[in-house]
Structures are given as structure tokens and as C-alpha cells.
Amino acid sequence: MKRIALLGPGTFTEESAHYFLGESNFKYVPCKSISDVFLSTVNGETDYSVIPIENTFDGSVTHHLDWLFHEVDLPIRTEWVYPIKVSLLGVADGHAPLAERNARIRKVVTHSVTLTQCRDFLREHLPHVELESVGSNGEAARMVAELNDPEVAALAPLAAGTLYGLEAYANGVQDHQNNHTRFVLVGQEPIVVRPTDTRKTTILITLPEDYPGALHQVLSAFAWRRINLSRIESRPTKKKLGNYFFYIDIEASMDSVLLPAALQEIEAIGCQVRILGCYPTYSYEPETSEV
Numbered sequence: 001m002k003r004i005a006l007l008g009p010g011t012f013t014e015e016s017a018h019y020f021l022g023e024s025n026f027k028y029v030p031c032k033s034i035s036d037v038f039l040s041t042v043n044g045e046t047d048y049s050v051i052p053i054e055n056t057f058d059g060s061v062t063h064h065l066d067w068l069f070h071e072v073d074l075p076i077r078t079e080w081v082y083p084i085k086v087s088l089l090g091v092a093d094g095h096a097p098l099a100e101r102n103a104r105i106r107k108v109v110t111h112s113v114t115l116t117q118c119r120d121f122l123r124e125h126l127p128h129v130e131l132e133s134v135g136s137n138g139e140a141a142r143m144v145a146e147l148n149d150p151e152v153a154a155l156a157p158l159a160a161g162t163l164y165g166l167e168a169y170a171n172g173v174q175d176h177q178n179n180h181t182r183f184v185l186v187g188q189e190p191i192v193v194r195p196t197d198t199r200k201t202t203i204l205i206t207l208p209e210d211y212p213g214a215l216h217q218v219l220s221a222f223a224w225r226r227i228n229l230s231r232i233e234s235r236p237t238k239k240k241l242g243n244y245f246f247y248i249d250i251e252a253s254m255d256s257v258l259l260p261a262a263l264q265e266i267e268a269i270g271c272q273v274r275i276l277g278c279y280p281t282y283s284y285e286p287e288t289s290e291v
């Protein structure tokens with residue numbers, strides 16, 4: 001059975017992987033930090049890693065993109081987009097009145113990305129609390145259960161509350177209902193989850209130095225072939241101040257005629273092109289009762 005490293009237990013990453021890959025088709029290996037997730041696949045302890053890379057409201061998880069460029073050579077094998085619904089969890093208090101509960105809480109523990117997704121909620125309902133960020137939301141829930149302190153709460157998935165025996169003080173507290181996170185599965189071997197017609201290609205491009213208009217030429221290689229780009233992000237190469245590479249998501253497959261031709265044209269002007277993956281992509285289909 002293939003092994004998959006992910007942040008967990010009790011995280012959104014785990015919940016989304018169970019949803020898209022199935023709970024029993026793989027052996028899931030929960031890790032405390034994202035570097036442990038990456039390294040377990042790099043060191044051969046697992047076959048794949050699940051990495052959150054983008055959120056609707058917080059944008060790219062740049063730290064994770066940088067790992068893919070600088071630290072590891074793990075191709076992207078598939079991608080999925082999953083809705084993030086955050087709950088406020090704490091020790092059971094027999095459903096105390098909301099105002100009493102909010103006044104009692106003095107600290108909220110969560111993952112830094114979840115914090116940015118719940119800023120308005122915190123400002124409105126818990127403006128007085130101390131905020132502590134930890135490696136994952138599952139870890140936040142675990143800490144609150146272990147502390148067993150009614151003054152400390154976690155922002156985490158509802159499932160983490162069930163896992164650690166916490167009460168849900170409030171559900172759906174993320175500031176926007178349309179809150180989604182994009183996850184990628186990286187690893188050395190291709191994987192087939194289920195058939196889909198949608199494929200994407202992700203590339204990393206480093207521009208030649210002192211070549212005026214290089215980025216314009218890169219973009220026009222896609223534009224005149226009518227190849228759609230869904231994301232372009234610049235990140236420092238860390239070699240020299242002002243030196244950047246571009247992380248580009250392309251809505252086309254390397255099996256098409258046009259995309260390899262566009263990449264050849266880009267290489268011909270002296271750009272370095274690294275293909276990070278050409279992979280199937282899945283999106284969440286809500287149950288009809290959820291719509």
C-alpha cells in the first residue's frame with residue numbers, strides 16, 4: 001500500500017485527502033510540520049506528500065512553493081481544491097451562553113493560515129484574546145484538549161474536535177463562505193486517482209539576465225497560441241537581490257501540440273524551464289443538500 005505523508009491528524013489536509021483519495025486506499029502518515037511532510041517523501045519513508053499551496057483569500061503559501069523550487073525534486077502528481085470550514089473548539093462547558101463563553105476565552109490557538117481566514121470573526125467576537133499559531137490545526141485542537149483549560153480554544157476543522165473530544169462552540173467561522181484551499185500531491189511515481197478530463201501543467205521559469213522584455217516574450221509565447229495561464233507568481237531565486245523565478249500554472253497538458261512548442265520557444269530566448277508536473281486536477285462537488 002502506498003504511503004502518503006501529510007500534516008495531521010485532525011487537519012484540513014487530512015480531511016481533503018480522505019475525501020479525494022479515499023480513507024483506506026493509502027497508508028496516511030501524519031506529520032507535525034510541513035518540512036517533516038516533505039522530508040519523509042524525500043527520504044523514502046513515504047511515497048507521496050500532500051502540500052497545501054494556495055488559499056482563496058490568503059493567496060499562495062509561498063513557503064511551500066519555495067520548498068518545491070529550492071529544496072526538493074518532487075513532481076506534482078495531482079491536485080485538488082477543497083472547501084475550508086473552520087470551527088471554534090474548546091473543552092465541553094455544557095453549551096454555555098455565547099457571551100459568557102466569549103468573555104471567558106483568553107487565548108486562541110490555530111495555524112497561521114487559518115488565522116488569516118478568520119480575522120473578521122476574531123475582531124468581532126474575540127477582540128481581547130491572545131493568538132498563538134502552531135504547525136497545524138490538528139495540533140491546535142490536540143493542545144487545547146491536553147490543556148483542558150476552558151479559557152483556551154482552537155480554530156480547526158470540526159473533525160479535529162471529534163477526534164480530541166472537544167465541543168464545537170461555533171461552526172463556519174471563516175470570514176468568507178467561498179474559502180477554498182488548493183492541495184498538491186507530490187512524489188516520484190505517477191498516480192491515478194480517477195478519470196478526469198482536466199489536466200494542468202506547472203512550470204518554473206528563470207529569465208535570462210539582462211534581456212529586456214524577456215517576461216513579455218514568455219507570456220506572448222502562451223498568448224498567441226491561446227494557452228490559458230491560471231497563475232503566475234514571482235519568487236526570489238535566493239542567489240542575488242532582484243533575481244526572481246516565475247511559478248506558472250498552465251491550463252494545458254504536455255500531451256498537447258501547442259504547450260511543448262511554447263516551452264521550446266521560451267527556452268530559445270535563454271530561459272531555464274523546469275516542469276514541475278503535468279497532472280489531473282479535481283474540484284470538490286458539494287452534496288446537493290450542501291448547495
Ligand SMILES: O=C(O)C(=O)C[C@]1(C(=O)O)C=C[C@@H](O)C=C1
Pocket residue numbers: 007010011012013014052055061084111113114135136137138181
Ligand atoms: O492545519 C491544517 O489544518 C492544514 O491542513 C494546513 C492548512 C495550510 O497550510 O494552508 C491547510 C488548509 C487551510 O487553509 C489551513 C491550513
